Amino acid sequence: MQVEVSIQDCFFSSSASAAVDNSLNSAASEAIPEGIAPETWEIWFYRWMESLHPDIPPADAYELSLRLTDDEEMQALNSQYRQQNKPTDVLAFASLEVDCPQPVELMEDTPLYLGDIAISVDTAIRQAQQQGHPLKTELAWLAAHGLLHLLGWDHPDEDSLSEMLNQQETLLQIIGLDIQQN
Known part of the structure; x- marks a missing residue:
């Protein structure tokens, strides 16, 4: 099984990131580019998909997109797609919800596209501080939540919700992280 992850780190390219205070901004800069390398994200999603494999649509390869962004963009996405004009921590846009028949030849040569996950780093920073765990753990928690949504x-x-949160805890344990909620 192969898992391809397209990672878009948009957090520092937006104007809203300039509004984040210096302590939060330095925490984000430590965690995003250096703390969670694209290869790490790929390993995490691979391990998660491997553990969930019996419960997901069969394919030789899977593909998904992960966008790390800010509250401003998340508010715009949340308003557009969920009619809630406020930022949120994670959004998932599942492609498997769309019934679009594919030719067999295409399915054999192309990874199964699961969809897109968007995470607000601004919100993740605040939630990590509130929960008293590292930003890396919060980002993994949110990514796992998004992946589960992509899978239905x-x-x-x-x-x-309780079942989903338990599954997220299991996914974090698989990659050696532990969610310590206060």
Whole structure:
């Protein structure tokens, strides 16, 4: 099984990042480019997909996009796609929800595109500080949450939310991280 991850680090290219205070900005700069290298993200998603493999659509290869951005862009996306005019921590845009038949030849040669995950680094920084764990852990937590949404998981009620959060904890343990909630 192959997992291809396209990573877009847009956090520092936007005007909103200039509004983040210096301590948060330095935390983000430490965590994003150096702390979580693209190869690390790829390894994480590969391990997660490997562990979830029995429960996902069969394919030889999978592909997804991860966008690390800021609250300003997340607010725009959240407003456009969820009609909630406020920033959020993670959004997932699952391509598997769209029923689009593909020729067999194309499916054999092309990775199965799972969709896009967008994470607000601004919000992740605040949440990591509130929870008392490293930013790296919060970003992995949010990425795992987004991946589960791409694979069809949802949390319309407390029971399904609890099940999803338990699965996220398992995914973090697989990559050697532990979510320590206060």
